Amino acid sequence: MAIASSHEEDFESCESVVLGWRDGSISDGSTTIEAQQSSLQNLLFFLHVPRSGGRSFFHCFLRHLFRNLECPCSYGENLPFDPSESKCRVFVAHRGYDLTSKLPMDKTSVLTVLRHPVARVLSSYEKAVEWGARFLAHAHSASAAQITEKFRREWRDMTVLDAWPWNYLLPWTIEDLFARRNARGNERVMEEIKNPYDIEEIVMPLHAFINDPLAHELIHNGATFQVAGLTNNSCLKDSHAVRRCVQKHPSLGRYVLDVAKERLEKMFHIALTEKHKESARMFAEAVGAQAISELQALASQPKAAANNGAVDQSRFLIVRSMLV
Incomplete structure (x- = not known):
């Protein structure tokens, strides 16, 4: 009886920890990136899920669209650039959504690629x-x-x-x-x-x-x-306690799933490995008009056009080809 009681107390304690994290995650600013916005924000965070085909999606598509506008890669906890000052537009990382806590939320869009588990x-x-x-x-x-x-x-x-x-x-x-x-x-x-x-x-x-x-x-x-x-x-800081509780009591994983679904709903775009080309086309359709507008505005500036003409033409062609 004592063992059962101890187990129940541990479960209740863990459930409280995980629920507290879930409620805070869903209600705090880290989940308020507006996927419903009609335009891409200043910074695109590409949350790269390993073995999802994200490398192909980035190198064959995004890298051309955001040529010379890539942020330095990140493997550690600290960002390798200052998002408030940097002029880079796309940030790729083999990291989790927690990195958005270090990014300007009102100026960031999130993209990811998912694959059958x-x-x-x-x-x-x-x-x-x-x-x-x-x-x-x-x-x-x-x-x-x-x-x-x-x-x-x-x-x-x-x-x-x-x-x-x-x-x-x-x-x-x-x-x-x-x-x-x-x-x-x-x-x-x-x-x-x-x-x-x-x-x-x-x-x-x-x-x-x-x-x-x-x-x-x-x-x-x-x-x-x-x-x-x-x-x-x-x-x-609270992630490790939540992970420990979910590992000990797998049924609590449903709360993690709640948060993951909430965040997916708020992402700007979700691509699918099994539909790479279709996913890239959908992204191009979502940002195409904006990208072309930005390039045309840049081309109208003589100095900028002289310095960036080749890059602009490349970005224009990649967007236009996806929209055709």
Whole structure:
């Protein structure tokens, strides 16, 4: 009885924590970005959900539309630019909605790309294995880590190991790959491979990957937690307590879903991986008239036109081609 009572008390305490967060998230300024606005705001925050095709959406479309207007990328808690002074127009980050707390809410629009969760989990496994296997070119995992660190120091650049959630998933996958290689020794796997997702001698099987606590932590409901601003690298102080409670009592996840839905409803645009081209066309239709108007106004200024003519023409063509 004492155990049951203790469990009930913990559930009630956690429910209070999660409800308090939900009510505050839905009512505070962090959810008041007006998706219903007819025009794109000064800053577009592209909330990049991993393995959703966001890289293609950005490089093949957004990057052309906002050429030379990209904000520096962010992998940490702090923004790498001052949104009140910067003239950049599009900010891309493998981060959660919590980053909007650092952006000017009345001047920001939010865009994201969503994908079927099963396809996204499978893609996450494939990428973790693909990138992890590249490190097998080294003698052991310690040397692989040293090479990566050397690369960071020399190039002073971010790598996939710095981006969430790969900064957690890849080291784990790399260590597992080396452990399996060491266990094999010089033996080769000669049997015919019938199921590429279940080659235990070489790589962690898919079923082991998806059932691991780390995959549950970062991938299974990763998109929902990202949109809710509750990833494990959230910059909001109460996020970790909320995450702990939802992990202990999964039924409380419905409140996280409430917040995620609310925020999706307020986003300027939501693209779908399964409908990439259609999603890009819809975005172009939403911003096309505004973009063309801005470019025509800029072209009417002689100095600006002289300096930016080529860029303007490129942006004009990409918008016009999407609208045709």
